[in-house]
């Protein structure tokens with residue numbers, strides 16, 4: 001993509017309404033635009049990141065046999081009357097009436113809808129376990145939408161649901177999801193810590209929140225230091241036999257947030273205690289038969305006896321993660337995207353767009369990178385070098401390939417790593433080899 005043609009309205013000024021760094025940087029980099037309080041349009045650069053995050057989430061859900069569906073955003077109120085949540089949910093729920101005077105709502109979550117869908121066709125123990133998920137926009141009329149996409153009113157969530165024959169099987173589904181979340185966040189370059197949590201309006205007996213570390217996080221975290229340096233993304237995990245030991249490794253260690261913290265346990269940990277701030281990027285729940293009972297999700301067991309299925313639900317804040325990753329990965333000059341979610345792999349900077357030789361060299365590199373399948377943002381605009389460097393640092397692509405007339409006279413271009421700041425002069429061929437290797 002050429003910057004001269006790209007719809008990327010960057011801002012030079014720091015927007016005054018943005019209180020936290022990710023919100024400021026997303027606005028300055030032209031990733032999003034506010035439509036109304038807590039509701040945003042995603043511009044091309046922001047949408048690329050959102051889609052990359054979505055794809056990692058999708059791959060890790062598919063990897064544990066969770067099947068993708070897509071349920072609507074608008075739901076009939078009657079479903080929620082059946083579960084009893086229509087009145088319970090309160091003013092956070094956006095209620096709508098259609099032309100036939102039927103009560104509808106914009107879904108804040110989908111437990112009712114998926115349970116009804118399951119109940120309509122699944123009849124026997126052979127139909128379980130089932131894991132289903134979708135990635136869909138939600139609406140919650142938050143009292144205080146703030147921090148940009150971090151606490152929006154409209155936001156993108158991955159929500160998955162498990163259906164099992166009994167509590168033991170349901171626990172296995174829960175553990176599967178627990179471990180898959182550890183991998184999901186790690187692939188995005190994040191350290192996520194699972195913490196025992198309150199179940200809130202979703203309800204249930206067991207629940208964990210996943211928090212990523214960021215100085216600007218809304219929650220205060222305290223945990224055993226060992227939880228911070230576990231690595232799972234590249235490890236082959238057997239999603240049957242490895243589950244329990246991995247989950248135990250986490251749940252046996254102290255980890256708590258806000259009102260769940262325990263001063264006595266923290267004192268006992270001494271030097272092993274770490275306190276930090278965090279952002280909740282996921283939340284999983286085991287709630288047994290809370291919804292299946294009300295909505296008739298029943299299967300026959302091996303003896304032909306009817307049993308109500310055991311359920312859990314599993315959320316990831318996909319749009320919140322865009323802000324969360326920036327909170328965890330930036331410096332004073334801008335965003336530092338982890339490779340796995342970066343909107344482009346390389347920013348190619350033409351230092352002298354008016355110059356024939358420089359432009360020819362840039363065009364050549366651009367063509368070759370694209371032919372090799374590398375995603376490139378090519379700054380082909382005329383303008384000051386300083387501005388181009390500042391813009392490239394702001395948008396945070398992992399690599400900058402800098403091409404100017406003086407370097408070319410010596411047969412070199414410059415390759416800069418955004419994260420480390422390291423710069424290297426090398427031939428255009430070597431730079432290509434490094435970026436496509």
Ligand code: 5CA
Nearest residue numbers: 109151152155159280281282283314315317320
């Ligand atoms: N039904 C369950 C799990 S599928 C559920 O809704 N859980 S939740 O309420 O905890 O939301 C799941 C995740 O969505 C949260 O962990 C958070 O990362 C994200 N989320 C929740 N509210 C917002 C919001 N207002 N803005 C952005 N992300 C949000």
